[in-house]
Amino acid sequence: MKNIFYIALLLSLILIGCSQEEVSMPIKEEGSDNKVEPTIETKEDVQAGSTESGSKEEIEEVNVEQREAEYKVNQSNWLIEPTGTANDQVVLLTIDDAPQQYALEMAKTLDNLGVKAIFFVNGHFIDTEEEAKILKEIYDLGFPIGNHTYSHHSLKDLTEEEQYDQIVSLNNRIKEIIGEKPKFFRAPFGANTEYSKKVVEQEKMVLMNWTYGYDWEKDFQTKESLVDIMVNTPLLMKGANLLMHDREWTNAALEDIVKGLRAKGFEIVDPGLIETPK
Numbered sequence: 576m577k578n579i580f581y582i583a584l585l586l587s588l589i590l591i592g593c594s595q596e597e598v599s600m601p602i603k604e605e606g607s608d609n610k611v612e613p614t615i616e617t618k619e620d621v622q623a624g625s626t627e628s629g630s631k632e633e634i635e636e637v638n639v640e641q642r643e644a645e646y647k648v649n650q651s652n653w654l655i656e657p658t659g660t661a662n663d664q665v666v667l668l669t670i671d672d673a674p675q676q677y678a679l680e681m682a683k684t685l686d687n688l689g690v691k692a693i694f695f696v697n698g699h700f701i702d703t704e705e706e707a708k709i710l711k712e713i714y715d716l717g718f719p720i721g722n723h724t725y726s727h728h729s730l731k732d733l734t735e736e737e738q739y740d741q742i743v744s745l746n747n748r749i750k751e752i753i754g755e756k757p758k759f760f761r762a763p764f765g766a767n768t769e770y771s772k773k774v775v776e777q778e779k780m781v782l783m784n785w786t787y788g789y790d791w792e793k794d795f796q797t798k799e800s801l802v803d804i805m806v807n808t809p810l811l812m813k814g815a816n817l818l819m820h821d822r823e824w825t826n827a828a829l830e831d832i833v834k835g836l837r838a839k840g841f842e843i844v845d846p847g848l849i850e851t852p853k
Contacts, residue, residue, distance in 0.1 A: 642847065642848065644658055644848060644849060644850035644851070645657060645658060645659065645661035645848040646658060646665070646844060646848055647849065647850040648781055648782075648816075648849060649814070652786070653784045653785055653786050653816045654786060654813075654814035654816060655667045655814040655815075655816060655844055655849065656814050661848070662842055663813050663814065664813055664840055664841055664842060665813070665814060665841060665842045665844040666814070666815045666816075666817055666836055666841050666842075666843060666844065667692075667816045667817060667843075667844050667846065668685070668690065668691070668692035668693075668817050668819070668833075668843055669692055669693045669694075669695060669761070669783070669785065669816065669817065669818055669819065670692055670693070670694045670695065670819050670821060670825075671695045671723055671761065671818065671819070671820045671821070672695070672700070672723065672727070672820050672821045672822075673694040673695060673696050673697070673700065673710075673713070673821045674694070674696065674700055674709045674710055674713060674821065675697075675821040676821060676823075677821050677822065677823060677825070677826035678709070678713060678821045679709050679712055679713055680826055681821070681825070681826050681829055682712075682718050683716070684826075684829050684830050685829070685833070686716050686717070688830065688834075690833055690843035691717065691718060691843065691844075691845045691846055691847070692718060692843075692846070693718070693719050693720075693721045693759055693783075693846045694718050694719070694720055694721065695720075695721035695722070695723035695759070695761045695783075696710065696720055696721065696722065696723055696745070696749060696757075697723050697724065697725065697727050697745075698724070698726060698744065698745040699725065699726055699727070701748060701749070701752065707751075707752045710749070710753065711752055711753055714752075714753040719757075719758060719759065719846045719847065720753060721757050721759035721760065721761060721783065722742060722745050722746055722749070722759070722760045722761070722780060723760075723761050723762075723763065724742060724745060724762065725740070725741045725742075725744055725745045725748075726741060727763045728741065728763065729763055729764055729766050730762050730763070730766055730767060730768050730771045731766050731768055735770045738768065738770055738771050738774065739770075739774055742760065742771065742774050742775065742778065743774065743778065745757075746778055756778065756779075756780075757780060758779075758781060758852075759780055759781050759783050759846070759851075760775045760781065760782055761783045761784065761785075762784075765785070767782065779851075779852040779853075780851075780852070781849070781850075781851050781852070783816075784816070785817065785818035786810060786812075786814075786815045786816040786817070787810040787811075787815065787816075787817065787818065788817060788818030788819060788820075789801060789804045789808075790819055790820050790822055790824065790825045790828075791820060795824075796822075796824050797824055798824055798828045798831070799828075801825060801828040801832070802828045802831045802832055805817065805819075805828070805832045805836075806832060806835030806836060807835075811836075811841075819832075
C-alpha cells in the first residue's frame, strides 16, 4: 500500500509541474513563431502622414502665403504705414506700364539687390505669348503683379461698363498667365471714379496711388537727373510710395536709386507684407 501511495504522490507532483510550465509559456497563435515584429512604416503610411500634417515644403509654402501683414496703405495720403511695431523707415517701389520693354531687366536688377517692387501691368503689353512669358518671369522672380487697366485709358472718360472691362478683363488675363489675380490696383494718371473703386473692392484689391514720381517729366529723363531727384526730393519721407515706369532712363537709374535710398537709412518694404483683402 505504501508503494502505491508513493507512486500516486509522485504522479501528482509531476502533473503540477507540467501545469505551471504551460502557464508560463507565451501563447502561440496559429502560424506564428512567437517573435514580436517591429512596426514598419510603409511608403503609403508615410504619404498618408504627409497628407495629414503637411510636408516640410508644403508647411513652408503655407507660412509664406500666410505671413501676417506688417504694413497698410493709408488711403488718404498713400503712405505705407506699419500696422504694429514694424520698421517705419521704409519706402515702397512701384513700376508702372509693365512689361513694355525694360521691366524684366528692372526686375533682375532689383532681385540682385535683394529688394521687391510691385509691377503694375497694362493688358496691351501682355497680348502675345512672348509678352506673357516675360510677365511670368517677373512673377517667378518673386515680384507681385498689379493691375494698371487693360488699355491705360483714363477711367473718368469711360462708361461704367468700359471701366469694369478695363479692370476685370486684365485681372482674368493676368490670372491666366501667373495663376493668381492681382492684389493691387493703380488707375492710369491716378484718376479713379466712384464706380472703379467699387469694382476694385469687389475684386479684392488694394487701391493704390503714389506719393511722388518724376520719370515722366522732361527734366528727369536721364539717369543722373532721375537718381538725384528720387533720392534727394523733399518728398522723401517715412512710408513714401515711389512711382516709376518701364522706361530706358528709369532702368538705367534704378540700381543707384535703391542704393541712394538705403544710404539715407530707408528700407525697401516687401509688398508681400502689405495688408490686402482676404
